[in-house]
Amino acid sequence: MTGIESKQMADTIYDVLQGVKDPEIDSVSILDLGMVEGVEVEGPLAKVGVLPTFTGCPALGIIQRDIVNAIIEVEGISEVEVNFLSKPIWTTDRITDQGKEQLKEFGISPPPANHTPGEPWEIPCPYCGSVYTTMENLFGPTACRCILYCRSCKNPFEAMKPVANIGDDE
Amino acid sequence: MAQDKALVELLYSLADDDFILAYRGSEWLGLAPHIEEDVAYSSINQDMMGHAVKFYSILEELGEGKADELSHLRAPERFRNAVLLEEKNGEGTYLEQPQFDWAFAVVRNYFYSVHKKIRMQSLKQSSYDPLTDSASKVLIELQYHLMHWETWFKQLMTSTDEAKRRMTAAIERCWNEMDGVLTLGPFAEEMISKGYIASEEEMRRKWLAHMEKTFEQVGAHLPGELGMTKGNGRQGEHIEDLNQALSTLSEVYETNPAAGW
Numbered sequence: 338m339t340g341i342e343s344k345q346m347a348d349t350i351y352d353v354l355q356g357v358k359d360p361e362i363d364s365v366s367i368l369d370l371g372m373v374e375g376v377e378v379e380g381p382l383a384k385v386g387v388l389p390t391f392t393g394c395p396a397l398g399i400i401q402r403d404i405v406n407a408i409i410e411v412e413g414i415s416e417v418e419v420n421f422l423s424k425p426i427w428t429t430d431r432i433t434d435q436g437k438e439q440l441k442e443f444g445i446s447p448p449p450a451n452h453t454p455g456e457p458w459e460i461p462c463p464y465c466g467s468v469y470t471t472m473e474n475l476f477g478p479t480a481c482r483c484i485l486y487c488r489s490c491k492n493p494f495e496a497m498k499p500v501a502n503i504g505d506d507e
Numbered sequence: 508m509a510q511d512k513a514l515v516e517l518l519y520s521l522a523d524d525d526f527i528l529a530y531r532g533s534e535w536l537g538l539a540p541h542i543e544e545d546v547a548y549s550s551i552n553q554d555m556m557g558h559a560v561k562f563y564s565i566l567e568e569l570g571e572g573k574a575d576e577l578s579h580l581r582a583p584e585r586f587r588n589a590v591l592l593e594e595k596n597g598e599g600t601y602l603e604q605p606q607f608d609w610a611f612a613v614v615r616n617y618f619y620s621v622h623k624k625i626r627m628q629s630l631k632q633s634s635y636d637p638l639t640d641s642a643s644k645v646l647i648e649l650q651y652h653l654m655h656w657e658t659w660f661k662q663l664m665t666s667t668d669e670a671k672r673r674m675t676a677a678i679e680r681c682w683n684e685m686d687g688v689l690t691l692g693p694f695a696e697e698m699i700s701k702g703y704i705a706s707e708e709e710m711r712r713k714w715l716a717h718m719e720k721t722f723e724q725v726g727a728h729l730p731g732e733l734g735m736t737k738g739n740g741r742q743g744e745h746i747e748d749l750n751q752a753l754s755t756l757s758e759v760y761e762t763n764p765a766a767g768w
Contacts, residue, residue, distance in 0.1 A: 392644055393557020423640040426647070475651055476547035480554060484546070500647055 346378045346413060353407050354385075360399045361479045364443040367400060371431025374422055381415040383408050388427035390500075391480035397421065429500045445482065446496035453501075460496045462487035470494075513697035514635060515569060516587060517704060520692065520741055521626075522562035523588035526578055527749070528619060529555035530756050531592070532612075534601040540609055547655055551616075554648045561645070565637045579757040580764075583750050584743040587692065591615060591684035593740070593749040610670075610677035613663060617656035618681050618718075622688055624649055625713045626704070634702030657721070664725035675727075683734040689714060692741025 354373060355366050367373055367387070374386040385404055389397055405417045429448035432440070437447035441463040449458045461468050467489035474484040475498075482495045532552035539545045563574035571577060586593075592615070597607035627649060630642035663670045689711045691698055699706050715729070722729050738744030 391554060391557065391648060392561055393553040393555070395553070423637070423644065426644055474543045474546055475655060476550035478546070480550055480557075480648075484543075498651065502643065502647070 343378045346383075346411075347376045349411055350376050350378070350383055350385075350408055350414075353411060354404065357400070357403045357407050360396050360403075362440065362443055362445065365436050365439045367404075369433045369436030369439060371433065371436070372400075372427065374425070378414075381413065382418065383411070383414050383416070384418045384420065386420050386422045388425065388431075389421055390427050394480055396479075426502060427500070428502060429497060432497075440497060444494055446485070446494060448497045448499040452499040458499055460485055462490060462492065463494055464492050465490040510569075511701075513694040513701060514703060515566065515571060516692060516694045516741075517698050518562050518566050518569075518638075519585075519587040520589075522559045522566065522577070523586045523740075524592055524619070524623075524688070525555045525562070526559035527586070527588045527752060528592040528616070529553075529559060530752055531594075531596055532616070534596055534605075535607065535612060536601075538601065538605055538607060551652050551655065554652065558641075558645050558648075561641050565641070568637075575760070576764075579760040583745050583753055586745060586749060586753075587741055587743070588749075589684070589687040589690075589740045590735075590737045590744070590746055590749075591681060591687055592619065593745060593752055594684075595748045595751070608673075608677065610663065610673040611680065613656060613659045614674065614677040614681045616652075617660045618685055619688060620649065620653045620656050621717050622710070622714050624653055625710050625717075629705035629710065630703075633704060638703065660721065661725055664727060679730055682730045683736050686733045686735035687738070687740055689733070690735065690739065690741055692739065 354368050357367050372388050374388050377384040401419045404419050408417045440447045446460050446463045452458050459468050469488040470485050473486050477484045477495050486493050529552040536549050539548050563577050567574045599605045627642040627646045630638045633639050663674050691707050698704050
């Protein structure tokens with residue numbers, strides 16, 4: 338396979354990965370969540386580097402299986418390798434703008450940009466946009482989410498926890 | 508491959524601490540003071556199990572055996588967790604007459620999380636890359652755990668007389684065993700000289716400084732000397748509670764180790 342063919346094959350694989358969703362937030366692809374770090378093609382072998390969102394996330398095994406099942410269908414690929422990488426670290430600023438919109442459709446307020454770890458952050462309601470909201474629980478139904486309530490439209494909703502690299506503060 | 512005993516011992520203490528405390532936490536599921544706490548606490552336990560898996564996986568790569576087997580099939584005396592973390596939540600079991608002590612859960616988790624943060628910050632500078640990478644990831648999630656337990660700790664300490672009385676008893680109990688968490692064990696010198704982790708003294712000083720600040724904020728005084736009265740888990744000394752925990756949590760795995768769960 339020439340370099341150009343490998344590149345085209347990698348592009349095809351990226352298209353296919355657009356169809357692989359986080360099983361716990363099935364409106365957003367793992368690409369838009371910023372979980373895919375790289376795709377390499379070596380002949381019939383496709384290698385995908387994936388960044389776990391939270392360490393203990395039980396969806397990782399399912400995501401791995403779904404990636405393999407999706408890519409193995411691509412013509413010319415007969416083997417798929419999924420590697421969970423410990424570097425770089427997944428942070429919420431890797432989520433694409435499209436991903437943020439899709440999170441809202443799912444009823445999850447996307448994480449804020451430029452958040453300082455440990456500081457409070459403003460969380461607009463994904464339904465009405467009001468920031469008159471209260472945090473009901475810093476933790477939620479999955480590791481990456483928290484539970485809130487909108488005082489304006491009186492809906493409970495969820496938000497994605499901001500995840501950023503932390504400096505060496507005391 | 509020549510086995511680096513100091514590194515392996517350090518990894519076991521990191522993995523086993525999270526593993527056993529997450530297990531004790533999981534026994535609280537459905538029994539926490541309110542449903543929001545059940546959601547939060549189980550989420551924290553899930554994160555901590557994830558951290559344990561990370562450290563067991565490094566051990567697996569070092570040829571110590573499969574992560575699942577390290578967690579489920581090792582004899583109690585091969586565990587390196589601190590005794591404080593294996594202690595039962597209280598009288599009874601989660602299935603029968605659980606008389607669990609919430610103050611003990613709050614204080615134990617708070618004390619542990621503060622130390623874990625100091626330990627992870629030190630590991631971020633470790634000479635061993637897999638530890639550096641793991642610590643960076645763990646620190647992000649730990650930040651939320653710490654916020655959670657610090658909130659509980661401060662609120663209960665400034666609440667009713669009953670709450671204060673129970674918290675004070677739990678603080679005394681954990682204080683008397685906390686040295687077992689802070690200690691690095693028999694291989695301390697080598698761990699430090701090889702640059703894997705900071706010295707015990709430095710981490711103890713930071714932990715005490717953090718506690719002094721917190722206690723001052725809630726108008727309380729630090730108890731006297733830290734202790735380790737029930738044995739040093741870092742050298743394989745444990746109490747009966749660990750046997751009970753391990754036999755319960757490995758019961759399903761042992762029925763059929765080949766099955767996929």
